[in-house]
Amino acid sequence: MNNFPQIIFASAVAVALTAPQNPEYLAETLSDERQDNGDGNFRYSFQTSNDISASQVGTPGILGQSNVQGSFRFPLTTGGFAEVSYIADENGYQPTSDLLPTPPPLPAHVFELLRIADEQRAQGITFN
Template identity: 70%
Template sequence: MKLVRTCTCLQYFIVLACLAAVALARPQRPDSEAETVLDERSDNGDGNFQYTFETSNGISSSNQGTPGSEGQSNMQGSFSFPLADGTIAQVSFIADENGYQPSSDLLPVAPPLPEHVHELLRIAEEQRASGITF
């Protein structure tokens, strides 16, 4: 006796639908296909350098560096990238002896200090000046 297995059109359709669902559910990564459209670099070999780059998906960065007084590289520059809502995030920065100091409208800003805090700081400074320690 020979067993023959037959598939109906419905079974083929179900298998095809499952394969299509798996293919469509895979993560879409358009950024993985981004290309560098601008890449300019210069390095003088003495700690002074500059670079600028841009990619086809809207990411860009520009930095300039100089030798710092403590042996570090001081840098200033900016970078930008597209956000999910279609706007562009822009950040400028300075990195030197005082640390990394970013500047952007996207960064949170602390509320102003209440007036009584200024008075407390003034009192504390007077106490320090008169030799009072805690």
């Protein structure tokens, strides 16, 4: 009989049990609330002892998808928190956060060009 798999498993368990536990990475669940109505409507929220939290509310979408709105938060190693709110629906995933990069504002002439293009489309002018 070959006991090699059992020896490897026992060794892995021994290493896992003797590995130092860093309290910084251990967390307890402080709250965990979930509700699923079975009709596409649902909600959940949770919070842990290391300040990680999330919540989400979902409803059926008009295209058969789930529309969700929620947020999550976790501590940053540099201090403070990362906080993200989002909506996901027919228009895609739309996150909002101070941590997300934003493009520079459009130059003023772009708005004039868009106005001219709208006028040309209204006149039936098309370009290939």
